Amino acid sequence: MHQIGSKGLTIVVVLLAALGVASCSQSGIPDCRNDPPGFLITNVHIIDGSGTPAFSANVRIKDGLITDIGSLDQCDDETVIDGGGQTLAPGFIDTHSHADSRIFEHPDALAAVSQGITTVIVGKDGDSSYPLSDFYSKLRHAPATVNVASYIGHNTIREEVLGEDFRRAATDEEVSLMAEILANELESGALGLSSGLEYDPGIYSDSSEVLRLAKVAAAAGGRYSSHVRSEDRWFEDAIDEIILIGRETGMPVQISHIKLAMKRLWGEADELIAKLDAARANGVQITADIYPYEYWQSTMMVLLPERDFTDRDAISFVLDQIAPPDGFWMTKFDPNPEYVGKTLTEIAALRETDTVTAFTQLAEEADLMRKETGKRAEAIIGTSMQESDIGRLLNWPETNICTDGGLVDLHPRGMGSFTRVLGRYVRELKLMPLETAIHKMTALSAAHMGITDRGVIRKGAVADLVLFEPDTVIDRATPLAPDAISDGITFVWVAGELVFANAEVTDNRPGRIIRRAMQ
Ligand SMILES: [Zn+2]
Numbered sequence: 001m002h003q004i005g006s007k008g009l010t011i012v013v014v015l016l017a018a019l020g021v022a023s024c025s026q027s028g029i030p031d032c033r034n035d036p037p038g039f040l041i042t043n044v045h046i047i048d049g050s051g052t053p054a055f056s057a058n059v060r061i062k063d064g065l066i067t068d069i070g071s072l073d074q075c076d077d078e079t080v081i082d083g084g085g086q087t088l089a090p091g092f093i094d095t096h097s098h099a100d101s102r103i104f105e106h107p108d109a110l111a112a113v114s115q116g117i118t119t120v121i122v123g124k125d126g127d128s129s130y131p132l133s134d135f136y137s138k139l140r141h142a143p144a145t146v147n148v149a150s151y152i153g154h155n156t157i158r159e160e161v162l163g164e165d166f167r168r169a170a171t172d173e174e175v176s177l178m179a180e181i182l183a184n185e186l187e188s189g190a191l192g193l194s195s196g197l198e199y200d201p202g203i204y205s206d207s208s209e210v211l212r213l214a215k216v217a218a219a220a221g222g223r224y225s226s227h228v229r230s231e232d233r234w235f236e237d238a239i240d241e242i243i244l245i246g247r248e249t250g251m252p253v254q255i256s257h258i259k260l261a262m263k264r265l266w267g268e269a270d271e272l273i274a275k276l277d278a279a280r281a282n283g284v285q286i287t288a289d290i291y292p293y294e295y296w297q298s299t300m301m302v303l304l305p306e307r308d309f310t311d312r313d314a315i316s317f318v319l320d321q322i323a324p325p326d327g328f329w330m331t332k333f334d335p336n337p338e339y340v341g342k343t344l345t346e347i348a349a350l351r352e353t354d355t356v357t358a359f360t361q362l363a364e365e366a367d368l369m370r371k372e373t374g375k376r377a378e379a380i381i382g383t384s385m386q387e388s389d390i391g392r393l394l395n396w397p398e399t400n401i402c403t404d405g406g407l408v409d410l411h412p413r414g415m416g417s418f419t420r421v422l423g424r425y426v427r428e429l430k431l432m433p434l435e436t437a438i439h440k441m442t443a444l445s446a447a448h449m450g451i452t453d454r455g456v457i458r459k460g461a462v463a464d465l466v467l468f469e470p471d472t473v474i475d476r477a478t479p480l481a482p483d484a485i486s487d488g489i490t491f492v493w494v495a496g497e498l499v500f501a502n503a504e505v506t507d508n509r510p511g512r513i514i515r516r517a518m519q
Contacts, residue, residue: 038062044083049442091118091464096402126155126196166201189515192222218249269392297411309363327383331410416475419486423474
């Protein structure tokens with residue numbers, strides 16, 4: 001158990017479970033009032049999301065809610081779903097998702113539901129839909145299988161105000177304009193402000209701009225989530241910046257996809273955690289999310305903060321310290337799609353040149369095409385992390401699980417992050433009890449996003465649920481087959497409606513829009 005809120009929750013769940021058992025055993029008659037009849041899930045181990053040990057009970061679902069938990073008998077007309085001894089958990093909450101870019105194209109959200117995810121939090125890395133009211137109204141008319149909540153992106157509103165003239169600090173007046181937009185978007189129900197300070201145009205902002213905007217989010221009862229300003233060269237400064245924002249605003253702040261992504265930083269997870277714990281001890285509500293892979297996906301240019309792809313020294317440094325050529329795959333390269341799936345080492349060999357020159361050439365060709373088409377023409381997977389560091393960061397009590405993935409993703413994280421934690425880190429590496437991992441996918445995630453009534457199996461909560469087989473659950477997606485579906489996820493319900501069954505998405509689209517709870 002990691003926080004007071006979760007302890008309270010545990011007591012409530014235990015009490016409710018006890019009451020459920022008591023009422024049944026005393027009267028022998030199940031509580032079958034409140035038509036229409038719902039359904040009863042039996043023969044399952046329940047992991048309720050609070051982090052406490054699994055227990056056996058039946059769960060009754062009516063009108064999209066969990067209405068009872070205990071040793072419950074079947075009512076007339078009630079459907080019984082025999083869980084076959086598998087594990088029932090709250091539906092997983094992905095706190096850092098890029099599902100927003102394709103959700104209207106793929107409302108089945110197969111990549112999410114097939115790994116047990118029932119809620120995606122989008123608008124991350126500083127990049128969101130705008131205005132959110134349009135996004136929400138589109139979603140209302142064309143709902144997906146999954147629930148959707150969004151942040152409003154700093155890069156999005158900075159672009160709105162500065163347009164193409166963004167390679168500079170914003171003036172006071174411009175920041176005021178951004179603040180105005182932000183306040184409106186928070187009014188629409190954004191969970192908070194997200195930033196992507198390693199990307200354009202946010203990379204050109206200074207801390208005072210971000211802090212001024214963060215104060216607007218804090219005043220509205222929002223929160224802050226950040227792809228921090230550097231994940232490698234100036235990582236320590238970047239962590240100091242988000243701690244400062246948490247301290248100055250008093251609102252919850254979250255480090256997105258926390259990682260130690262540079263040789264120099266490897267093995268320093270304990271130091272990083274000590275720094276975050278010290279901030280928490282001083283009242284800063286800082287947390288993190290993480291995806292369980294040693295490689296990330298982004299652009300070539302994110303590796304070059306000066307954005308100069310002719311700088312051979314900077315590229316040599318990158319290939320030596322951050323993204324070695326053998327673990328550097330092209331996942332998108334529009335000037336020559338045949339390079340997709342090849343490493344920088346392989347491409348350099350094809351071009352009969354060295355890897356530094358090959359990097360420069362590829363970046364230049366992609367940049368030319370971007371200028372012609374107005375669209376990003378390249379993407380890469382870079383291998384920068386160590387499994388042992390990931391394990392330590394995953395185990396930090398304030399870290400929850402995310403994918404950082406899209407619904408159609410060239411990185412396997414979009415299909416396999418949650419099942420990989422369950423199969424690889426829990427079952428194979430025995431990093432933590434299954435109950436702790438589920439907590440980090442459900443109740444802890446909900447707490448970090450300010451979402452109530454989800455992420456927990458208790459009476460009155462929304463019936464977002466996943467039934468899975470702990471002995472077989474595993475990810476199958478790889479960099480070369482990023483769309484392979486996971487094993488071991490049996491059924492997924494959203495608001496009591498079945499959305500995924502035996503490796504297929506159903507026709508139901510019960511996903512709802514989740515807005516920030518307004519004070
Ligand atoms: Zn990011």
